[in-house]
Amino acid sequence: MNYPFLRSLGDRLFFGVEDVAEFLGIKTSSAHVLCSRYAQKGLFIRLKRNVYILAERWRNLGRDDFISLANFLQVPSYISFLSALVYYEVTTQVPRMVWESASLKRTKRLSVDGVEFRYYKIAKHLYLGFRNEDGFFIAEREKAFLDSLYLFSVGRYSLDIPALDLGKLEREGIERWIRYYPERTKSLVSEIWAT
Numbered sequence: 001m002n003y004p005f006l007r008s009l010g011d012r013l014f015f016g017v018e019d020v021a022e023f024l025g026i027k028t029s030s031a032h033v034l035c036s037r038y039a040q041k042g043l044f045i046r047l048k049r050n051v052y053i054l055a056e057r058w059r060n061l062g063r064d065d066f067i068s069l070a071n072f073l074q075v076p077s078y079i080s081f082l083s084a085l086v087y088y089e090v091t092t093q094v095p096r097m098v099w100e101s102a103s104l105k106r107t108k109r110l111s112v113d114g115v116e117f118r119y120y121k122i123a124k125h126l127y128l129g130f131r132n133e134d135g136f137f138i139a140e141r142e143k144a145f146l147d148s149l150y151l152f153s154v155g156r157y158s159l160d161i162p163a164l165d166l167g168k169l170e171r172e173g174i175e176r177w178i179r180y181y182p183e184r185t186k187s188l189v190s191e192i193w194a195t
Helices: 003-010 017-024 028-040 055-059 063-073 081-087 141-153 171-178 183-194
Strands: 044-048 051-054 077-079 098-103 108-112 115-121 130-133 136-139
Touching: 003 017, 003 051, 017 028, 028 044, 028 051, 044 055, 044 063, 044 108, 051 055, 063 077, 063 081, 063 098, 063 115, 063 136, 077 081, 081 098, 081 136, 081 141, 136 141, 141 171, 141 183, 171 183
Parallel strands: 077 136, 098 115
Antiparallel strands: 044 051, 077 098, 108 115, 130 136
């Protein structure tokens, strides 16, 4: 085993087969075989086709690393829904090892070594209201709230509304984004805000 090689990979959040081929000066086909073998031995974890992470690095990932991975595993996407509400401390409902994102491509779930990445397809006109925070894309606080209510209002999402701390949301932010959502979502927001 080439320990300097493994150490150099540990500096990266993830790496591709091409990175391995370049570092070791081998053909891409040989790098595919090496990565597959290292994954079978438990040294690498396969994130998606031709992309891996060191198993040791995976075990020590922090919240922001998982958010960055969620952005990478499906492009374009941004962290939203309960994951963003937890990030902003708007809810006490904390899912374990689940990262939720809004996506333009498709709704899907991706499981990687006990961690689930969930992507919910939203309409193109709703794909806004997010920002780049420390290298990853995440919905603004009020936009994550509205994204969650939108999917909840159409029966595609489970949300514990009493667990939300509405005091951490700004009316101005909700008013900025609510106009993009359908009437069903607007009605639900009015109901929640009236209680």
